[in-house]
Amino acid sequence: MIKKILTRFWFGEQGLAAIEFAFVLPIILAMFLGLVELSDASGVRAQVINMASTSGDLISQSSATSGSDMDSAFAASKAILFPHDTRLAAVSITSVIATGKGKPFTVAWSCTMKGSAAIAPTNMTKGTTVTLPTGILADDSGGSVIWSRVTYQYTSFLSYFLPGTKSWSNDFYVKPRRVLQIPYSSTTLPTITSGTCNS
Numbered sequence: 001m002i003k004k005i006l007t008r009f010w011f012g013e014q015g016l017a018a019i020e021f022a023f024v025l026p027i028i029l030a031m032f033l034g035l036v037e038l039s040d041a042s043g044v045r046a047q048v049i050n051m052a053s054t055s056g057d058l059i060s061q062s063s064a065t066s067g068s069d070m071d072s073a074f075a076a077s078k079a080i081l082f083p084h085d086t087r088l089a090a091v092s093i094t095s096v097i098a099t100g101k102g103k104p105f106t107v108a109w110s111c112t113m114k115g116s117a118a119i120a121p122t123n124m125t126k127g128t129t130v131t132l133p134t135g136i137l138a139d140d141s142g143g144s145v146i147w148s149r150v151t152y153q154y155t156s157f158l159s160y161f162l163p164g165t166k167s168w169s170n171d172f173y174v175k176p177r178r179v180l181q182i183p184y185s186s187t188t189l190p191t192i193t194s195g196t197c198n199s
Contacts, residue, residue: 037158044084045168048152051077052172055091056148063178066185067111067197074113077150088153090114096130096147097181101140104129108144109184111197136173144181148172 055077059065073093078086094110110124124130130147137145151169156162176182186197 033158034161037156037161041154041156041162041166044081044152044154047081047084048089048150048168049170049172051080051089051091052148052150052170053174054080055093055150056146056172056174059093059148059182060146060174060176061178062176062182064183064185070111070113070197077113081152088155090151092149094124094130094147094149095144095182095184096132096137097144098137098139098141103139105132105137105139106130108181109197111184114196132173137175142180143175145173145175146182148174 055073058073058076059069062069070093074091077091078089081089090112092110092112095108096105097108099106107124107126107128107130109126132145132147137143149169149171151167154166154168155164184197
């Protein structure tokens with residue numbers, strides 16, 4: 001009798017699918033959660049790139065800019081990041097000018113919006129010399145370029161596959177569309193939280 005029961009148990013297949021599922025379930029869950037975490041991270045990374053291009057492009061369309069224009073550019077870049085935490089983002093918009101053949105590129109003005117929990121880009125002061133990527137601006141052109149930089153402190157909501165905080169940064173360069181150099185009027189300063197300008 002016992003031998004018959006053991007034989008039936010050994011060759012029984014009634015619970016086989018449940019046992020196989022129990023073995024495969026942790027692997028399926030790990031793959032699913034990893035996919036969700038990585039897709040969220042890549043989505044935020046794309047938003048950081050879009051923030052840099054949008055803020056720089058908005059300013060480059062002006063023939064002159066002021067604090068209210070900076071507020072609009074900062075607000076537009078923050079809207080791109082929604083629904084993620086905008087306090088972890090910082091945006092810096094800088095006008096870099098060519099001062100003459102063989103002379104270094106210098107900062108004409110720079111404005112920064114820093115989230116309360118963000119590591120802000122350096123808000124460069126007027127006259128600071130900077131190095132631009134090759135081919136962006138000719139040193140004898142008398143022109144300028146708008147340099148937009150966004151930094152973001154990304155922390156995954158799961159922190160399983162992507163533990164810790166990732167510091168992402170993206171630079172975007174665009175030439176002014178209407179004038180060679182966009183002047184900044186300091187009569188109106190940015191009103192957005194933590195917005196500062198050096199001109």
